[in-house]
Amino acid sequence: MKKIGFLSFGHWSPSPQSGARSASDVLLQSIDLAVAAEELGADGAYFRVHHFARQLASPFPLLAAVGARTSKIEIGTGVIDMRYENPLYMAEDAGAADLISRGRLQLGISRGSPEQVIEGWRYFGYQPEEGQSDADMGRRHAEVFLDVLKGEGFAAPNPRPMFPNPPGLLRLEPHSEGLRERIWWGAGSNATAVWAAKLGMNLQSSTLKDDETGEAFHIQQAKQIRAYREAWQEAGHTRTPRVSVSRSIFAIVNDMDRAYFGQSKDQDSVGYIDENTRAIFGRSYAAEPDRLIDELRQDEAIAEADTLLLTVPNQLGVAYNAHVIESILKHVAPGLGWR
Known part of the structure; x- marks a missing residue:
């Protein structure tokens, strides 16, 4: 059995060909798609976070709204760039969204991806400490965030407060019990995956990663x-961790599917996401269900993961994206033993 959710980048464009022409369109359609996915039996609704772009950027209002409109589906991100975040303010927002959803938040965080602007985190008021990189800063913010999510008091109370305080040091409120165990780290390399395991975070692995061995993407991802x-076990954590992988997978079951995805690229590609990082980008899968099942059986990383996130073309509208999700759940997942 495997949990299956969707991952939306939340693009919008004023183009007449786009089904999402404004930020309002994307936000409202994201809520509607989460509701539709839950009705179809999907397990998760996840959203990307990108700043300075015509994409979803402020996740917590959206996560809270989805939580209020749904009752079962997991709600998450993939991923929040921690270089931009005040970890204490973020813990309050996350706690509130998790309480609204009654404990269904699955929050993916990371050091972030290549940006739309140069050092965009500086505009948010953050800069690395002397001798550290922006990646170090993102990981430091993550560690503070994880620490305050434990719900332990750390702040000395005012002896003359406006409202009565409980005894002892104060914690951030609202606190949502159990959220600390539902934080995921989006790892681009084997080393950061190991680091995440040591800190007790679940693992999100995307459709790209550092090209560390030159092997096929799914093989490198499976090794990650x-x-x-292995690092999780060595760290001595008592719970079982969760692992998700993202894939672009489209079951071609009608002429519209064929028109959109019949010519999709079916091989990995290699490129540079910045001056120093050579990355490998995983292939897309698009075929009739029987062929798709055969191809997906060969993907070692999907076999290793307990959760699969389907990237969806959100600008094609809610109805079509619901069809994309339903096609996988109905025509592909049973044949692979996922349902």
Whole structure:
């Protein structure tokens, strides 16, 4: 069995060909798609976070709204760039969204991806400490965030407060019990996957990662997952961690599917996401269900993961994206033993 959710980048464009022409369109359609996915039996609704772009950027209002409109589906991000975040303010927002959803938040965080602007985190008021990189800063913010999510008091109370305080040091409120165990780290390398395991975070692995061995993407990703699980065991954590992978998968079951995805690229590609990082981008899968099942059986990383996030073309509208999700759940997942 495997949990299956969707991952939306939340693009919008004023183009007449786009079904999402404004930020309002994307936000409202994201809520509607989460509701539709839950009705179809999907397990998760996840959203990307990108700043300075015509994409979803402020996740917590959206997560809270989805939580209020749904009752079962997991709600998450993939991923929040921690270089931009005040970890204490973020813990309050996350706690509130998790309480609204009654404990269904699955929050993916990371050091972030290549940006739309140069050092965008500086505009948010953050800069690395002397001798550290922006990646170090993102990981430091993450560690503070994880620490305050434990719900332990750390702040000395005012002896003359406006409202009565409980005894002892004060924690952030609202606190949502159990959220600390539902934080995921989006790892681009084997080393950061191991780091995430040591800190007790679940693992999100995307459709790209550092090209560390020159092997096929799914093989490298599977090795990353195994390294993560080994580090988790060595760290002595008592719970079982969760691992998700993202994929672009489209079951071609009608002429519209064929028109959109019949010519999709079916091989990995390699490129540079910045001056120093050579990355490998995983292939897309688009075929009739029987062929798709055969191809997906060969994907080692999907086999290793307990959760699969389907990237969806959100600008094609709620109805079509619901169809994309339903096609996988109905025509592909049973044949792979996922349902």
